[in-house]
Amino acid sequence: MSAYEAQSSSEHLLEVKNLTTRFYTEDGVVYAVNGISYTMDEGDTLGVVGESGCGKSVHALSMMRLIPIPPGKIEAGEVLLRGRDLLKLSEEEMRHVRGAQLAMIFQDPMTSLNPVLTVGFQIMEALKLHQGMSDHEARARATELLEMVGIPEASLRLDDYPHQFSGGMRQRAMIAMGLSCNPMILIADEPTTALDVTIQAQIMDLVKRLRDKLGMAIIWITHDLGVVAGLAQRVNVMYAGSLIETGPVKEIYGNPHHPYTAGLLGSLPRPDDPPGTKLFSIKGEPPDLLGLPKGCPFAPRCTYAVERCFHEAPTLEPTEPGHLVACWEKERVEKIQ
Amino acid sequence: MTAPTVATQTEEPEVILRVRNLKKYFPIRRGVFQRHVGDVKAVDDVSFDVYKGETLGLVGESGCGKTTTGRTIIRLYDPTAGSVYFQGRDMAELKGKELRAMRRKMQMIFQDPYASLNPRMSVLGIVGEPLEIHHIANRSERKERVAELLKLVGLNPAFMNRYPHEFSGGQRQRIGLARALALNPDLIICDEPISALDVSIQAQVVNLLEELQEQLGLTYIFIAHDLSMVRHISKRVAVMYLGKIVELTDRDTLYTNPLHPYTQALLSAVPVPDPFIEETRKRIILKGDLPSPANPPSGCNFHTRCPVFQKGLCDVQDPEFIEVEPGHFCACHLVKPQ
Numbered sequence A: 001m002s003a004y005e006a007q008s009s010s011e012h013l014l015e016v017k018n019l020t021t022r023f024y025t026e027d028g029v030v031y032a033v034n035g036i037s038y039t040m041d042e043g044d045t046l047g048v049v050g051e052s053g054c055g056k057s058v059h060a061l062s063m064m065r066l067i068p069i070p071p072g073k074i075e076a077g078e079v080l081l082r083g084r085d086l087l088k089l090s091e092e093e094m095r096h097v098r099g100a101q102l103a104m105i106f107q108d109p110m111t112s113l114n115p116v117l118t119v120g121f122q123i124m125e126a127l128k129l130h131q132g133m134s135d136h137e138a139r140a141r142a143t144e145l146l147e148m149v150g151i152p153e154a155s156l157r158l159d160d161y162p163h164q165f166s167g168g169m170r171q172r173a174m175i176a177m178g179l180s181c182n183p184m185i186l187i188a189d190e191p192t193t194a195l196d197v198t199i200q201a202q203i204m205d206l207v208k209r210l211r212d213k214l215g216m217a218i219i220w221i222t223h224d225l226g227v228v229a230g231l232a233q234r235v236n237v238m239y240a241g242s243l244i245e246t247g248p249v250k251e252i253y254g255n256p257h258h259p260y261t262a263g264l265l266g267s268l269p270r271p272d273d274p275p276g277t278k279l280f281s282i283k284g285e286p287p288d289l290l291g292l293p294k295g296c297p298f299a300p301r302c303t304y305a306v307e308r309c310f311h312e313a314p315t316l317e318p319t320e321p322g323h324l325v326a327c328w329e330k331e332r333v334e335k336i337q
Numbered sequence B: 001m002t003a004p005t006v007a008t009q010t011e012e013p014e015v016i017l018r019v020r021n022l023k024k025y026f027p028i029r030r031g032v033f034q035r036h037v038g039d040v041k042a043v044d045d046v047s048f049d050v051y052k053g054e055t056l057g058l059v060g061e062s063g064c065g066k067t068t069t070g071r072t073i074i075r076l077y078d079p080t081a082g083s084v085y086f087q088g089r090d091m092a093e094l095k096g097k098e099l100r101a102m103r104r105k106m107q108m109i110f111q112d113p114y115a116s117l118n119p120r121m122s123v124l125g126i127v128g129e130p131l132e133i134h135h136i137a138n139r140s141e142r143k144e145r146v147a148e149l150l151k152l153v154g155l156n157p158a159f160m161n162r163y164p165h166e167f168s169g170g171q172r173q174r175i176g177l178a179r180a181l182a183l184n185p186d187l188i189i190c191d192e193p194i195s196a197l198d199v200s201i202q203a204q205v206v207n208l209l210e211e212l213q214e215q216l217g218l219t220y221i222f223i224a225h226d227l228s229m230v231r232h233i234s235k236r237v238a239v240m241y242l243g244k245i246v247e248l249t250d251r252d253t254l255y256t257n258p259l260h261p262y263t264q265a266l267l268s269a270v271p272v273p274d275p276f277i278e279e280t281r282k283r284i285i286l287k288g289d290l291p292s293p294a295n296p297p298s299g300c301n302f303h304t305r306c307p308v309f310q311k312g313l314c315d316v317q318d319p320e321f322i323e324v325e326p327g328h329f330c331a332c333h334l335v336k337p338q
């Protein structure tokens, strides 16, 4: 046990405090994650949504300590897993956390599965490292895991290479690998974005069943607001490296307080729209993250923005219990929405 | 196969595009002699009409042949079989000048806004190229027309001398659209014009497409994965599976009363951005993966995943694409005309 574990006593499963990650590139500093804070409890499923490049993956990779350094650097913050700050662990200690306590499924299974090793070998490797299993035990457990994620003839498919699997099967194998050591938290980074909807439905059905059976907490990163609605109880909305709204899914989808969240939800077509309905559209485009915006990052696109929004960054403040929003004009937004 | 006809009591809407029994097979070759060992049946006998001024949505999962259908219609590919009539003329019978003139009236915008624009050409070059190819305008007229087109799609004409990498995805899709509009087409095939874009930008592009349709009287074939956006933009929708159209009808009928088991599963799989609806929703989860179009299943090619498959029928006989009620077409042995 490290000194930190003894010191801090956190009542949350996960507590992220002021996480700040930057990349020092030739073009300048990329402000990828700008001081985000939130908590998660046992059994929670948290959706993380936001547009491309807003820092969803970097935030998760920072928690896993998998940011390439350089050019990346975790500038500040704490990631408390049951009170123990992962950012202060040695690389050796972190290796035992990864996979065993905090596991991650990556955006593109083809880059995270090694193409020259069989799928079975890759699952067994983790089992041998974290659980000290013998070859024989690891093989039996790997077969069980592939069966659990619905791969037919699992014991034979163990000896296949990743390219012999379809996209959906690779994603199932990644989930099997993620779950292999019973992590406390499974982070899934857009695991279904590249898949067809009928295959996505299979995978989401699988994840829900496994969650109910195994009871792990899940962080599900996606840009699909429908996926979050079906899977998560809580949602973090990110914009340009900042966490701008967080709270229960049912509360936020029905009653968004941040103009960006409201705009995103409003821009989706509704089944009951009569023909010819114009979609609501947020003007302008998401900013690039070179250079830190003064004030609120959404201000240039925001129809509610006032003078203050352009020079003073809003902080996350509660509006209802468990629902926090970073907006100076949130009362006005709430009235109009 | 019977040709789809539409029963209307009042005036018959004008058919701008008529596709009949269209097939596009890509040969698979092996070995040093490049022996022909089989075919990828990318488009395998599809028939449909597109009416003037409408948007026909074309949906289906990856690899089912949507892009190939579009490309074969505009003759980027030669069809393996079947015919395409555009404004009443059989495309196969047109040659040289006539074919070129006809092609100007049909344009396509492509899936990937990053790959579909030539990175070494300026916006002026890209948008003005069709005018140049067809010798339509001299240099200064061209510039004027490009400025007009850029304004039409909501871009600043001052951007004319910039290059594609200086633009965002949404802006690039607008450039592609300006180029497609350069020759005043009647029909535009939009191949997933928004799937590579951020959610907040998708609505901008869809609104623009709708405005232009109204303003210029355009007809669209709108290809997409995103079924909720297709519902928003389309008047009628065709659902493809493994090279075939399995169902086609007007959008409200399709979404509220889908008849084909594949359409039913596909629609139930789409997540809805409403946690209260999602909570109680029942999904039809299909078994297994999409079969390969190089080796499609016997009989009805959906039978390997179909929840209501009947042995001895569905795995033996290919169902016909028939009009089961006025304007509603479906290819399933278990769906009978009403």
Ligand SMILES: Nc1ncnc2c1ncn2[C@@H]1O[C@H](COP(=O)(O)OP(=O)(O)OP(=O)(O)O)[C@@H](O)[C@H]1O
Residues within 6 Å of the ligand: A023, A025, A030, A031, A032, A050, A051, A052, A053, A054, A055, A056, A057, A058, A059, A068, A071, A072, A107, A223, A288, A289
């Ligand atoms: N290795 C790196 N070097 C430099 N910049 C990086 C690196 N990795 C990420 N970034 C930058 O950090 C920002 C956040 O990226 P991130 O990958 O977290 O976005 P994301 O929200 O996951 O987007 P997407 O939805 O496209 O996956 C982006 O501006 C990105 O360009």
Ligand SMILES: Nc1ncnc2c1ncn2[C@@H]1O[C@H](COP(=O)(O)OP(=O)(O)OP(=O)(O)O)[C@@H](O)[C@H]1O
Residues within 6 Å of the ligand: B026, B040, B041, B042, B060, B061, B062, B063, B064, B065, B066, B067, B068, B069, B293
């Ligand atoms: N030029 C080609 N040569 C050989 N096979 C091809 C070619 N183009 C497409 N195919 C194959 O034809 C089938 C249909 O492809 P197509 O691109 O039309 O699908 P799609 O429905 O547009 O898919 P997506 O949604 O992924 O864009 C696929 O199996 C594809 O691999």
Ligand SMILES: [Mg+2]
Residues within 6 Å of the ligand: A056, A057, A058, A107, A189
């Ligand atoms: Mg990402």
Ligand SMILES: [Mg+2]
Residues within 6 Å of the ligand: B066, B067, B068, B111, B191
């Ligand atoms: Mg395609």
